[in-house]
Amino acid sequence: MAEQTVTVNYSGAVNAALRRCLTDVPETLLYGEDVARPGGVHGVTRGLWKDFGDRVFDTPISESAILGTAVGAAMMGRRPIVEIMWADFFLVALDQMVNQAANVRYVSGGRLTAPLVVRTQQGNSPGACAQHSQNLEAIFLHTPGLRVAMPSTPQDAYDIMVSAVYCDDPVIVIDNRTLYFGAKEPVVTGRPPAPAGGSRPRRTGDALTVVTWGAITHRVLEAADQLAGRSVPVTVIETPWLNPFDTAAVIDSVNRTGGKLAVVHEANATAGFGAEVVTRVAEAGALRGRPLRIAVPDARIPAAPQLAAALIPDSDRIAAELAGLARS
Amino acid sequence: MAEQTVTVNYSGAVNAALRRCLTDVPETLLYGEDVARPGGVHGVTRGLWKDFGDRVFDTPISESAILGTAVGAAMMGRRPIVEIMWADFFLVALDQMVNQAANVRYVSGGRLTAPLVVRTQQGNSPGACAQHSQNLEAIFLHTPGLRVAMPSTPQDAYDIMVSAVYCDDPVIVIDNRTLYFGAKEPVVTGRPPAPAGGSRPRRTGDALTVVTWGAITHRVLEAADQLAGRSVPVTVIETPWLNPFDTAAVIDSVNRTGGKLAVVHEANATAGFGAEVVTRVAEAGALRGRPLRIAVPDARIPAAPQLAAALIPDSDRIAAELAGLARS
Amino acid sequence: MRERLLADLRAMWRIRMFEEKTTSLCQSGDIKGSVHLCSGQEAGPVGACGALADGDVVFATYRGHGWAIAKGAPLRAMFAELLGRATGVNGGRGGSAFLSAPEYGFLGENSIVGGGVPHAVGAALAGRHDGSGRLALTVFGDGAMNQGAVHEAMNFAAMADLPVLFVCENNRYSELTPIRDMVRNERLTDRATALGIPAYRIDGNSPAVIRDTVADLAEAAREGGGPAFVELTTQRLVGHYVGDVQQYRGRDELEEDMRAEPVARAVRELTEAGVPDADIAAAEAAVRAEVEEAAAAALADPPADPAGVREHIYG
Amino acid sequence: MRERLLADLRAMWRIRMFEEKTTSLCQSGDIKGSVHLCSGQEAGPVGACGALADGDVVFATYRGHGWAIAKGAPLRAMFAELLGRATGVNGGRGGSAFLSAPEYGFLGENSIVGGGVPHAVGAALAGRHDGSGRLALTVFGDGAMNQGAVHEAMNFAAMADLPVLFVCENNRYSELTPIRDMVRNERLTDRATALGIPAYRIDGNSPAVIRDTVADLAEAAREGGGPAFVELTTQRLVGHYVGDVQQYRGRDELEEDMRAEPVARAVRELTEAGVPDADIAAAEAAVRAEVEEAAAAALADPPADPAGVREHIYG
Ligand SMILES: Cc1ncc(C[n+]2csc(CCOP(=O)(O)OP(=O)(O)O)c2C)c(N)n1
């Protein structure tokens, strides 16, 4: 497929990546609730059903069947791409990811594999209820055998989806619906699939290192720009791939910023992946002083927008806390 | 109920606690797969069905219904105690814990509560397969609204079950089946229910602080005793309650052991609760040098006992790694 | 009979107008987030709740405004909840899709398809032991019949002979997908029958038919007959959520639904029964005034205060 | 017919003796962990696998030794797996309850009740697109019928008209609990029928009946008829797991099961058909020798090497 630059928003980038994979990888299938004829509740899969026939289809509201059939089809050599409409809905069928997909390769000693991709989206948007607002990446990151990515830009949304489809392990690609209809941007398509993994240095500065992923990355970058304006230059490393996680890049950066580390995620703090990042840096002996963890406090997410906003860190709060760490 | 000392093993202690609660708390119900007439696959609930009639009953193999009915019954004022036979089986029905039970109180603003107890057991035992060997506490600990405990002694098994039943929040009490038929010990019964929470200082020594929970606590204590013999006295804090977690006691101890911290758990390392413990200590500024995390590496658990043993830390490996930290 | 039908029409209008007002509050930006309306499905809550006793409880879905209202939740507190006001039934924490009004026996909506169904079974189980003998009604959609938890909950209730009414509102769609494409056998009642649960497919646009059926089944259930299943054939007059343009539905189908829907039908039946248009118009105006007043009051209520946002996580 | 029955008896003996030898290896401590035997249920795997084509695949449960063997997994590699040997079908990683032998079309046991059922549906879906038209058979127990994933998988297969055979081995118990206490309607086939899946309840102790039924259904499925459901009425001659003393079963019941079980029945039928006892005894001895030899070889095989324990977590 020829390299080419298209101008699309996040949802268009995912759509383009899916189209490319359906075209180039005959083993792919794409299915889930409302993904085919309706083109997805968020319109991300629009048009694919028309062009790829019965390789793209709608399913009943049966997450265990959606994920379980994907595991079975992958064991037989397909590369199913399935959608779980909201990450919260994984919880009715987590068995198929944790007890099933994650065990296929290991338990069979490599005789079987499960190269499937699960697309989902998560997080809060104004007015969303507690059952449609969670950030569940830590559950998957605690499960050996699964790969996990959380892109935040159209380019990464495209590249990561392609990498996920070519990856020979089960991959969960987690979007955030507030990103779907962001600005259109030039996105380079058609490059050879990159292997899973890697991180993105988004800002450089020696005051401290901030590690972040997912939609909140944009708030972190706003905060970093505020701080740069107040001559507190911080390094921001975005880690859209959480498994494999680019531990080396993070440790290296923390060493270059005086051992000062902040981690920012939208998931609630306790037992979130931020704790893992802090711990890896501490285990490497790179941490100096107190690390800073910026996350949603351990509460449920209320529906009223002003209530949710009181829990989810915005760029001002992030900037203020980072400034505090920089001063410390 | 009068205070009294009985001599029982772990499973007898759980049985005694259940019997006490069924007697003293008329709102309690006890149900799950094979818990009534058969007395439980591990015999833990033996005899209760005979004495409490239809308040103790067997259910179909329907975890979503078991947990979901418990949530509904608890909303209406019962105190159901239900069993999920293996923690791995939670994964077919996690929705009922994370999306449902955990939200009842918060979303209703306290108008509704879900005072239910889920009993389960987890971990590896020789020959157990990858779907019957996981340690999943981190998933529940990442879920605001749930309480979690992992006792390791008959006395705690008794006390914690009683506290859990009297607790007004959903509580998950996680046993480890390898403990059920351990030695009989004197267990004090009939004391007033203690509130959820608290930790257990099991050994004292100034070389370092080890935090641990669950069945592996016994291996840690063996290791600590080995080290004491080699005049490396370590402090061991067992935290059978993981939510609420006794952060203060841990930080206090780390301060008294030169900032040296080790955490030991049977769950796999990445995104396990050990990372949370390390991070809380680091956030408190109590950590000095590199923390030590001893856990199962990020693999699935193979069935062959010698293969599983190569992954799960034993007391010698724990002692060796702790000695290394003490020297550092 | 005329009186009762007029009363049913009023009750259905309260729900319909609540949903219409909610739509405009979404369009004006006062209500945020996705909202699922039950416009066209009002006969179910009005008919069924009319047959329930005070102690009985209802567990619904995100499409549950009508069920909450039919159980007695005040319109002002309902609007306030959708508007994120402190006076909302859950102080703004539940929102349109996950609210409850326990004081009125409305134990909650649920935003997980099938998630609330086992709760109803548990509520009936509680009733067996707390001496209330409470009946629990749970309502869900056609698409929910394909969710494992619903199957498990129905079998559990059947096994334990619990007084639960499983009410399936078949509006022919699951979000944007027709149920007929998702099942091989469209007779959904067969699934309940297979579990040993008596099942009935009835006119979901007639409050009277629904009330009478539910009354009979409720009585049988209270007498120890165990659960029952009722499928209501009905229709959604609007999209799955406010903003869904329904490209997936033909004009003819929508027009047919307009003829079948319970409010228009009740008006027709009353007119045929000789009730003067003026009386009907008067009733309509009265309900509209009540709804507008409730909305205005809710809009004037104070927003939920973020200061308390971390309360009630644990007891 | 005599030849075929004798061949069936040999095939059932291979499984029965494998399970008997496994029991003694558990008792001797060579095999660790809980082991679920299919003694008494051998007719299912022997009959059903006899009707499958080479490319067809089987997904079973923790009680799946017989299905793996009937699909062709070598006895030595099977014993070796249970013994944690490097030569095991999964090098000791699967164990008794979670092993697979993909080279033979045995896609695996599963230790989660219902967990493997959707996999079979996915395998059939794959077959639609890879040109194989593969048929997938999944076998599970009576108790699994109450697990949501099984309901979802059956509906999914019905919706998509996939060539899947759902085989329910009804041995009347789920662990220590009788299925009759866990369902209101004991006709489990009704559940499949309700989903639009043709369903049959057949003699689960006759390899011939099972083979013929499966052959017909497989043909219909391959021709695009979609899934089918078969309930095999059978019995467990032993406990749920090795060590289960079965206090929950009466002596009469066990004696009845002894009369009904397929191996004894096949022997009876062959004798009645005039096959000399000596020939039958010779066949039995030959199989026992094969099984003993396989076990001895597996016992002599090297244990799985912990050095490689961290390989194959990711590709
Ligand atoms: C477990 C789960 N899967 C998917 C969804 C997304 N979803 C919300 S409503 C809906 C359609 C439900 O259709 P139906 O049961 O017919 O109810 P209706 O909306 O028509 O009233 C879906 C798929 C969800 N909320 N929960």
Ligand SMILES: Cc1ncc(C[n+]2csc(CCOP(=O)(O)OP(=O)(O)O)c2C)c(N)n1
């Ligand atoms: C989801 C899940 N719940 C519970 C169990 C524990 N368990 C293992 S076997 C079994 C009984 C299954 O009975 P049945 O389906 O009839 O199969 P059988 O063992 O009789 O062959 C149970 C409850 C499990 N493995 N998985």
Ligand SMILES: [Mg+2]
């Ligand atoms: Mg519907």
Ligand SMILES: [Mg+2]
């Ligand atoms: Mg059975």
